[in-house]
Amino acid sequence: MQEPTRRVLMKGNEAIGEAAIRAGCRFYFGYPITPQNELLEYMASHLPAAGGVFLQSESELAGISMLYGAAAAGKRAMVSSSSPGISLMQEGISYLASAELPALIVNISRGGPGLGRIAPAQSDYLQATKGGGHGDYNILVLAPASVQEMADLTVLAFELADAYRVPAMVLGDGIVGQMMEPVALPPPVTELPPKPWAATGCEGRPRNLILSAPYTDAELVELNRRLQRKYAAIRAREQRAECVLMDDAELGIVAFGIAARLALAAADNLRERGYRVGVIRPVTLWPFPETAFRAYPAVRAYLTVEMNEGQMVQDVRLAVNGAVPVHFLGQGGGYVPPVDAIEEQALAILEGGLAR
Amino acid sequence: MRELFGRPACLTDEPFLYCPGCSHGIAHRLVAEAIDRLGIRGRTVCVSSIGCSVRCWRNFDLDVVQGAHGRGLAVATGLKRAQPDKVIFTYQGDGDLAAIGMGETIHAAARGEAITVIFINNAVFGATGGQLAPTTLVGQVTSTYPGGRDPSWVGWPIRVAELLAQLPATAYIAREALTTPQRVLRARRAVQLAFEVQIKGQGFALVELLAACPPNLKLDPVQALNWVETKMIPHYPLGQLKPAKGAAR
Numbered sequence: 001m002q003e004p005t006r007r008v009l010m011k012g013n014e015a016i017g018e019a020a021i022r023a024g025c026r027f028y029f030g031y032p033i034t035p036q037n038e039l040l041e042y043m044a045s046h047l048p049a050a051g052g053v054f055l056q057s058e059s060e061l062a063g064i065s066m067l068y069g070a071a072a073a074g075k076r077a078m079v080s081s082s083s084p085g086i087s088l089m090q091e092g093i094s095y096l097a098s099a100e101l102p103a104l105i106v107n108i109s110r111g112g113p114g115l116g117r118i119a120p121a122q123s124d125y126l127q128a129t130k131g132g133g134h135g136d137y138n139i140l141v142l143a144p145a146s147v148q149e150m151a152d153l154t155v156l157a158f159e160l161a162d163a164y165r166v167p168a169m170v171l172g173d174g175i176v177g178q179m180m181e182p183v184a185l186p187p188p189v190t191e192l193p194p195k196p197w198a199a200t201g202c203e204g205r206p207r208n209l210i211l212s213a214p215y216t217d218a219e220l221v222e223l224n225r226r227l228q229r230k231y232a233a234i235r236a237r238e239q240r241a242e243c244v245l246m247d248d249a250e251l252g253i254v255a256f257g258i259a260a261r262l263a264l265a266a267a268d269n270l271r272e273r274g275y276r277v278g279v280i281r282p283v284t285l286w287p288f289p290e291t292a293f294r295a296y297p298a299v300r301a302y303l304t305v306e307m308n309e310g311q312m313v314q315d316v317r318l319a320v321n322g323a324v325p326v327h328f329l330g331q332g333g334g335y336v337p338p339v340d341a342i343e344e345q346a347l348a349i350l351e352g353g354l355a356r
Numbered sequence: 357m358r359e360l361f362g363r364p365a366c367l368t369d370e371p372f373l374y375c376p377g378c379s380h381g382i383a384h385r386l387v388a389e390a391i392d393r394l395g396i397r398g399r400t401v402c403v404s405s406i407g408c409s410v411r412c413w414r415n416f417d418l419d420v421v422q423g424a425h426g427r428g429l430a431v432a433t434g435l436k437r438a439q440p441d442k443v444i445f446t447y448q449g450d451g452d453l454a455a456i457g458m459g460e461t462i463h464a465a466a467r468g469e470a471i472t473v474i475f476i477n478n479a480v481f482g483a484t485g486g487q488l489a490p491t492t493l494v495g496q497v498t499s500t501y502p503g504g505r506d507p508s509w510v511g512w513p514i515r516v517a518e519l520l521a522q523l524p525a526t527a528y529i530a531r532e533a534l535t536t537p538q539r540v541l542r543a544r545r546a547v548q549l550a551f552e553v554q555i556k557g558q559g560f561a562l563v564e565l566l567a568a569c570p571p572n573l574k575l576d577p578v579q580a581l582n583w584v585e586t587k588m589i590p591h592y593p594l595g596q597l598k599p600a601k602g603a604a605r
């Protein structure tokens with residue numbers, strides 16, 4: 001008999017911390033902000049025992065630059081914050097992208113704009129997926145929908161960041177951050193990829209430069225071209241989506257993170273009543289899993305459900321490119337779409353003849 | 357034949373691209389000489405700042421990390437915490453270190469990060485064209501305050517070295533000037549000491565170097581050095597504001 005997988009009951013925020021340590025992350029920098037303090041505190045109490053460095057930074061401006069330094073040294077390193085703090089980090093994230101440094105940024109987002117409230121929200125989708133800071137760049141964005149995925153996508157984020165030398169973000173919200181679920185923790189990573197480009201002192205090799213500004217205008221153009229080639233490769237290879245009940249679906253509900261679980265409950269209920277409804281859940285928000293939208297020719301309409309004023313729906317519309325109508329249900333400021341509201345709107349679309 | 361004077365090993369062959377009479381070149385040389393003398397080139401990482409010295413990697417033949425404007429000491433903190441056995445130094449202007457980056461500066465000093473800071477105080481923002489810096493002297497004309505610095509409107513110049521010397525975790529804080537050969541020799545000793553303090557693990561070390569920026573002072577190079585000597589030094593006294601433990605004063 002096979003040994004059952006050992007599961008532990010954890011909060012989502014803690015699962016990120018434990019998975020990061022197991023992924024070989026030994027450097028954490030952060031500034032307190034709700035609803036991600038459990039992660040900061042988990043790292044404070046567990047990272048030193050793993051031989052790592054926990055440092056509470058004086059601000060998110062400093063935190064993201066400490067991350068830049070540790071990443072430049074070739075280490076697996078991370079920061080975490082929530083929406084207002086992530087806004088402060090944007091200049092630093094742009095620098096990480098320009099210097100091609102792999103690093104993990106966790107955003108357990110909250111309702112905005114401004115200070116907003118700590119209610120869960122998905123209002124940082126556009127900021128996360130369109131670069132966020134200045135300049136032409138993208139970062140990997142992974143959106144967990146369960147505590148298990150908080151752990152798994154943290155490990156994946158580190159791996160992809162290292163593989164492509166790009167910053168990666170795990171984008172959650174207050175619900176996935178603070179809810180408790182059983183999680184099978186990933187095995188500890190024993191070997192990390194070599195980083196011969198790191199700034200470790202030039203003993204025995206030509207010097208390494210970690211630069212954000214190329215020397216000439218032509219070199220800056222070349223950097224942009226190189227980044228775009230890399231992003232094209234990531235778009236081609238790293239799109240991830242979970243497609244449930246989609247094979248014969250006439251209506252596809254599109255949702256990410258915690259909203260997708262509510263969408264799935266609505267789809268299940270509608271299936272019981274005989275409606276052909278499925279769910280596409282983007283797991284990578286960047287690269288957006290646009291190929292998933294080409295796989296289901298039976299679909300006659302999409303309904304995008306978000307905890308914001310309509311952000312991912314823009315990418316869904318681009319992916320669908322006018323082939324079928326794309327509807328939207330959502331609200332910003334801490335709205336969690338009730339399952340019956342999703343059902344109601346889905347029904348209205350289904351019974352309204354779909355295409356109209 | 358014995359070579360008495362030459363280019364330090366950790367300077368590249370690139371010419372300095374600074375204005376005539378700019379003090380950055382002298383400061384680069386002092387840093388390079390200290391690293392050579394201490395034999396630490398292979399384990400040293402430079403964190404450059406944003407300002408006229410943003411491309412100091414052209415001149416320092418070292419591993420160099422270019423951080424965001426003002427964030428040098430946070431970048432250096434990450435580098436040093438990640439590899440405590442390496443020698444990490446920042447090279448920062450006064451706009452970078454004391455305006456936009458004052459938060460990072462004070463907190464890195466308060467934590468006693470074992471980092472060496474080379475702080476170039478030329479009393480203006482050089483790179484952006486001579487605007488007011490936190491170090492601009494009272495009455496000094498800048499492009500943003502053409503009537504001169506008026507303390508009742510923009511406050512008083514900040515004495516960074518004195519400010520940081522108060523913090524318990526700073527191990528060595530000194531101010532020197534790059535105006536005359538004698539003063540450059542003193543600055544040279546201070547710069548080397550600031551690296552020795554880090555190597556000994558004593559804590560945060562900063563050397564503030566009073567520097568000339570002739571074009572933004574609208575002076576020729578000689579007049580600009582005179583201006584530093586006669587106007588800056590009276591406001592920014594030279595010497596060790598916090599002597600290093602066990603070092604000659």
Ligand SMILES: Cc1ncc(C[n+]2csc(CCOP(=O)(O)OP(=O)(O)O)c2C)c(N)n1
Pocket residue numbers: 406407408409425448449450451452453476478480481482483484489
């Ligand atoms: C966030 C940000 N704000 C403003 C600038 C523009 N900027 C570049 S250098 C500089 C001032 C540099 O002055 P200082 O640090 O005194 O160095 P110096 O040029 O005099 O050597 C400024 C404001 C920038 N690069 N980034």
Ligand code: SF4
Pocket residue numbers: 373374375377378379380408478482483568569570571572
């Ligand atoms: S502007 Fe001033 S600081 Fe900049 S290179 Fe010229 S003299 Fe030096």
